[in-house]
Amino acid sequence: MWDNLFDRALRQIIRSGTLIVEMPDGSTRRYGDGTGKPVKVTLTDPELIRKLLLNPELHVGEAYMDGTLVIEDDDLYGFLGLVLSNIAQGNSSPVQHVNQFLRRALRVVRQYNPVGRAKANVAHHYDLSGELYELFLDEDRQYSCAYFRSPDDTLEQAQKNKKAHIARKLLIEPGMRVLDIGCGWGGLGLTLAQEYGARVLGVTLSEEQHKVA
Incomplete structure (x- = not known):
């Protein structure tokens, strides 16, 4: 399921330029209209696909750092330029819209902070021995x-x-x-x-x- 959603999302987003993605199973997919210098990325962790769909802003960076997203020739600028230029053109997918809605809803839930919870949060952080803070x-x-x-x-x-x-x-x-x-x-x-x-x-x-x- 996640592989199909990932494929649909990229086909909706990457419409200009050329992005080549090598999937964890070794298969290769191409996105875009074939123009410009191709940018190739390799995904080495099957779990990364789900993570990228649910929170791309967080997991693209983390995956690049931990090596589960490998950019050919380490062309980070080329990869980001390709993706961001397509997003700037208004290319998006239904998956993105659902993702954004869910993340906004989750943010509201997480930020709900009534007095009782706020007091408990403060107590957890500050109601410690004064000797600790004196250090x-x-x-x-x-x-x-x-x-x-x-x-x-x-x-x-x-x-x-x-x-x-x-x-x-x-x-x-x-x-x-x-x-x-x-x-x-x-x-x-x-x-x-x-x-x-x-x-x-x-x-x-x-x-x-x-x-x-």
């Missing part, structure tokens, strides 16, 4: 990238640089109200309040972060 974070546990203005900056200084840079970018002035959604352990909020005079409300779903903040 690799700065004093107030900034969890995002630091700003090293100099190679000699320590992590503590780089995180202070970051918070000061954020305050300048936001043009924080005394009395301003700031809502920090996902405030972590409250380090940025405390800085904006103590050093810039802002009135900060931090929101976190993590019990452990709330204890510290």
Whole structure:
């Protein structure tokens, strides 16, 4: 079934140029109108056919890296150019439309994140021993990238640089109200309040972060 769907999909998509595909069983198929320099690929894993149909954006790259999709003369640019130019011409297949619909539906299901689940996700990631975070974070546990203005900056200084840079970018002035959604352990909020005079409300779903903040 997958072989037939794969063949139909490629015949719908590759209409100009020449693509030669050697299948896992050793058979060879040609697609396109025969013009241009032929591009040949070899599929070495039968399971790859199903994967390419269900999620080509992911599995083309993975298969190229792990060697289950071999491009003759390693002509990656030629292969991508051929496929993308055909897609740009509006060539698509019914299989693609079904695939896109299923992936959009699955994305909606995966992204459904009610409060209970969101809290559980946060707890799984952040409600761990504070001793763990003390091993690799700065004093107030900034969890995002630091700003090293100099190679000699320590992590503590780089995180202070970051918070000061954020305050300048936001043009924080005394009395301003700031809502920090996902405030972590409250380090940025405390800085904006103590050093810039802002009135900060931090929101976190993590019990452990709330204890510290």
